[in-house]
Amino acid sequence: MCVSMLSVVFxxxxxxxxxxxxxxWQALLGQGSGLNQTLVLELRLPRVMAAFATGxxxxxxxxxxxxxxxxPLADPYVLGISGGASVAALAAILLGIxxxxxxxxxxxxAVLSTLLVFGLSARLGNTATMRLLLTGxxxxxxxxxxITLMLALxxxxxxxxxxxxxxxxxxxxxxxxxxxxxxVPTCLILMPLGRSLNVLARGPLQAxxxxxxVKSLERFVFLLASLLTAIAVTTAGSVGFVGLVIPHMLRMxxxxxxxxxxxASALAGGCLVTLADTLARTVIAPEQLxxxxxxxxxxxxxxxxxxxxxxx
Amino acid sequence: xxxxxxxxLLAAIPNKSAQPTHALSLTFQAGQMWGILGPNGVGKTxxxxxxxxxxxxxxxxxxxxxxxxxxxxxxxLAQQIGIMFQEHQDxxxxxxxxxxxxxxFPHLSPWEMESEQDLALAYSAxxxxxxxxxxxxxxxxxxxxxxxxxxxxxxxxxxxxxxxVDEPTNHLDLHYQVAVMGLLAEQASMEKxxxxxxxxxxxxxxxxxxxxLLYPDRPPIWGKAASLLTQQNLEPLYRxxxxxTELNGKPLFVPxx
Numbered sequence: 001m002c003v004s005m006l007s008v009v010f011x012x013x014x015x016x017x018x019x020x021x022x023x024x025w026q027a028l029l030g031q032g033s034g035l036n037q038t039l040v041l042e043l044r045l046p047r048v049m050a051a052f053a054t055g056x057x058x059x060x061x062x063x064x065x066x067x068x069x070x071x072p073l074a075d076p077y078v079l080g081i082s083g084g085a086s087v088a089a090l091a092a093i094l095l096g097i098x099x100x101x102x103x104x105x106x107x108x109x110a111v112l113s114t115l116l117v118f119g120l121s122a123r124l125g126n127t128a129t130m131r132l133l134l135t136g137x138x139x140x141x142x143x144x145x146x147i148t149l150m151l152a153l154x155x156x157x158x159x160x161x162x163x164x165x166x167x168x169x170x171x172x173x174x175x176x177x178x179x180x181x182x183x184v185p186t187c188l189i190l191m192p193l194g195r196s197l198n199v200l201a202r203g204p205l206q207a208x209x210x211x212x213x214v215k216s217l218e219r220f221v222f223l224l225a226s227l228l229t230a231i232a233v234t235t236a237g238s239v240g241f242v243g244l245v246i247p248h249m250l251r252m253x254x255x256x257x258x259x260x261x262x263x264a265s266a267l268a269g270g271c272l273v274t275l276a277d278t279l280a281r282t283v284i285a286p287e288q289l290x291x292x293x294x295x296x297x298x299x300x301x302x303x304x305x306x307x308x309x310x311x312x
Numbered sequence: 313x314x315x316x317x318x319x320x321l322l323a324a325i326p327n328k329s330a331q332p333t334h335a336l337s338l339t340f341q342a343g344q345m346w347g348i349l350g351p352n353g354v355g356k357t358x359x360x361x362x363x364x365x366x367x368x369x370x371x372x373x374x375x376x377x378x379x380x381x382x383x384x385x386x387x388x389l390a391q392q393i394g395i396m397f398q399e400h401q402d403x404x405x406x407x408x409x410x411x412x413x414x415x416x417f418p419h420l421s422p423w424e425m426e427s428e429q430d431l432a433l434a435y436s437a438x439x440x441x442x443x444x445x446x447x448x449x450x451x452x453x454x455x456x457x458x459x460x461x462x463x464x465x466x467x468x469x470x471x472x473x474x475x476x477v478d479e480p481t482n483h484l485d486l487h488y489q490v491a492v493m494g495l496l497a498e499q500a501s502m503e504k505x506x507x508x509x510x511x512x513x514x515x516x517x518x519x520x521x522x523x524x525l526l527y528p529d530r531p532p533i534w535g536k537a538a539s540l541l542t543q544q545n546l547e548p549l550y551r552x553x554x555x556x557t558e559l560n561g562k563p564l565f566v567p568x569x
Contacts, residue, residue, distance in 0.1 A: 070403055192422035198410075199417050203401030208366050210470070211390030211418040256404050 046176050050235055051277040051291070052270035053179035054170070055242050057232035059269025060186060062243025063250075063261055064225040067201045068218060069133050075244035076229040079136025083143025084113025085233040090150045090162050100175070103234045110230030113139065118222065129204070132222070168239030168292030170277050179235050186228060187263050194259030197221070201256065241296045242269050245303045252306050272298065314377060314392070314473040314505050316340040316363065321372035323362040325355040330370035337372075338524070338534050340474070345500040346507040347516035347537065350526030351550055356509035357398055359526070360476045363507065364395040376474070390418035394472030396463050398479045398509075408454070408462050409447040412437055415469030430469075437468035440495065442488075456483035464492060475499055477508040481515055493519045513550075517541050517563050525549050541565075 061076035069078070076082070088109025092102040121135040147166070154162060190197075196217055199207040204214045232239070246269045247261060254260050276294035283289060317339045322330045336359075340346055348356045361367040363374060365381045374381045381389060394415075415437070416430040438444050441461040446454065451462060460483045467475065480496060481489045497519060500506045510516045516523055516537060523541060524534040527549055533540060541563055543556050553568045 067404075072404075195417060195420065195422070199414055202403035202406070202411075202414065205366060205397065206401055206403075206414075208386070209364055209390065209395045209397070210414060211387035213386055251404075256406055256410070 047170055047277070048274055050176035050179060051170050051274045053176050053183050054232045054236040054239060055246075055269035055271065055273025056183050056266035057179060057186075057228040057235075057269075058239060058243040058273070059246035059265035060183070060190070060262055061225040061228040061232065062269075063247035063258070063265045064197075064221050064228075065243070066247055067197050067258065068221045068225065069129050070201065070203065071133065072248065073244070074133075075241075076225065076232070077238060077240070077243070078140065079117050079132070079226070080113050080140030080143055081110050081117075081226055081229045082233050082238040083140045083147070084116075085110035085230065086166060086238055087143050087146045087150070088112075089165055089237070090147060090154075093158055093162050093165065094150065094154060103175075107230055107234040110226070110233055113143065114223070114226040114230065118226075129218070164290050165237040167290030168237040168295070169288075169290055170236045170280075171288060176235065179231050182228065182231050183266060186224065187266050189224075190262045191259065193217075194257070194262060197258040197262075198256075201258070236273075236291065239273060239292045239295055241292070241299045242272055245299045246272060249303060249306055313503065314342045316393075316474055316505055316507075317375040317378070318363075319373045319375070321362070321374060322370040323355050323359045324367060324370040325358050328355075332371065333531050335372055336524070336532060336534070340505045340507055342473075342503040342505055343500055344505065345497060345519060345521045346505075347520035347523045348507065348509040348526065349513060349516055349523055349546075349549065351528060352511075354526045354528050356526060357478055360395060360478050360507070360509055363474075364393055364476050365389055366395070387418050390470070390472075392472055393474040393476065394467045394470040395476040396467045396478060396480070398482065400459055400463055406451050407447070408438070408443060408449050408451055408465075409434060411451050411462055412466045412469050415466040415471075418470065433471070434465075434469045437465040440468060441465045441491075457485060457488060460484055461488065461492070464495070468495070472504070474505040475507065477506070479511060480508050481510070481512060489515070513541065513546060513565050517565070 058076050062074070065074040065076055065078060066072060068074070085106040086109070089102055089106040092098070092105045097105065117132070117136045117139055120139075121132040151159065151162060196207075196212050199210050199212050200214065200217060200221075204218070207217075208214045229243075247265050250261050250264045250268060254264060272295060273291065276298055277291045279298075280289040280291045280294045318336045320332075320335045320337055322332070322335045324330065348359060350356055358367065362369050365374070365384075365386070376384065376389070376392060381393075412434045413426055413430065416426055416433065420426065420430070435444065435447070438447055441464055443458065443461055443465055446458065446462070451459065454462065460480075464477075464480065467477070475496065477496065480492050484492060493515065496506050496508065500521070508520075510520075520537045522535065523537045524532060525540060525545060526532050530548075533545065543554055543565070546565060547554055550567075554565045555568050557564050557566070
């Protein structure tokens with residue numbers, strides 16, 4: 001079991017090297033001139049690192065949400081976390097705030113939304129995940145309305161920036177280290193929790209009967225998934241699709257052992273967003289596409305293919 | 313010797329006010345096979361959930377070997393008390409073997425992987441319930457009776473001292489009804505406590521050493537099956553006229569339309 005897990009992890013890491021932006025890696029390894037080195041180390045590397053971490057965070061958050069809600073349609077955004085972040089970020093854009101301050105506002109928005117959902121549905125447990133889901137979905141709808149309102153009222157020259165943020169954009173991602181600082185310990189924390197999560201995936205009553213403290217585990221998973229999402233959204237805007245689809249793809253290929261799925265999600269999610277961001281930067285260079293569009297365009301056919309072939 | 317002692321216990325049944333005169337004070341002893349009988353909605357399942365510490369009682373205490381179960385760590389409790397639910401929740405897709413291996417969960421520390429021994433226990437449980445060839449099948453591709461047996465195999469892999477089983481014969485054909493009751497009787501003979509809810513009074517009459525009769529409108533009674541399973545006690549229990557005959561020295565009840 002342990003060996004197979006390691007080998008899967010190893011295989012995916014290899015895949016990520018093959019898949020990831022060829023040019024960037026070549027530049028990284030074969031650099032001579034000082035100017036190019038600065039370009040790679042200070043511009044490209046942080047961006048690639050940010051892309052990878054964002055994808056990893058979103059995929060892990062999605063996998064956690066699906067277990068928590070025992071709903072295959074759940075993704076990191078289903079409970080309105082990205083909505084809160086988006087409203088805050090768009091407000092920042094409207095107010096002319098940018099850079100780190102905007103990221104900070106997005107993060108606060110995400111945290112606010114999380115606390116709101118959590119506060120309104122605090123009694124987790126047997127039937128209460130349905131309550132959590134409904135509360136989250138309704139609050140997400142509320143944020144959605146606010147976003148539309150802001151877009152409708154925004155001055156025209158700000159709209160492209162706002163839309164790019166909404167679709168996910170890594171060009172402002174200057175600080176990937178925060179995301180990594182969260183992603184790596186999270187994967188480590190989740191390793192020993194994997195089996196508890198396996199049991200939780202079978203339903204809260206069954207989990208309790210087997211000795212899991214369901215209430216505190218559910219709380220922990222919810223808050224952790226929210227934190228991961230908040231960091232991801234802060235880093236790169238709301239990149240869609242990764243959190244929903246990566247865990248499913250991995251389940252189709254690897255089965256449903258969370259000890260495998262969660263770390264594999266981090267790697268596969270990272271790969272997908274890294275690849276997507278590379279395409280987003282290069283396809284119509286020097287113009288850039290929103291990375292969220294690419295993740296969806298890459299993900300939809302792959303997912304449908306696996307679904308047709310696979311065992312979902 | 314394992315024992316589960318109930319003192320003035322009243323399960324919290326939704327939408328019903330607790331009546332102190334209906335409280336239970338009895339001890340389930342190792343080696344005994346208890347059947348809980350009563351009409352629909354009287355609280356058989358709720359009582360089993362309460363015994364498994366999944367639900368707080370309205371009144372009273374439960375002690376496992378003289379220790380209140382509320383003071384035991386949940387994981388420690390799951391090593392000793394196992395429950396099979398009547399309704400099998402559909403979580404994410406999983407294979408039969410994975411499901412049965414989950415029974416080992418309380419016995420493993422967070423960093424531990426399932427050992428050879430855990431696998432062996434899971435396989436022997438599967439074999440005991442004629443499910444060995446289903447090990448790699450998806451749980452949701454099984455029939456109702458096969459799922460019931462898989463759930464029992466998971467409970468068997470959990471190796472608890474107290475077996476709480478909610479309607480063990482549900483969905484089972486006659487052959488497996490006998491096989492499963494035989495398995496539970498075997499556990500009782502191995503000094504386990506076996507407590508099950510049953511809707512079929514004849515199954516209780518044939519297999520149980522003790523019964524607990526839960527009446528909707530009067531205090532419950534409990535004791536040896538042979539002395540309590542009478543027309544006089546059962547007719548008001550089910551509010552149904554019954555005819556009684558005997559087969560191999562055990563009573564057999566038939567409802568009269």
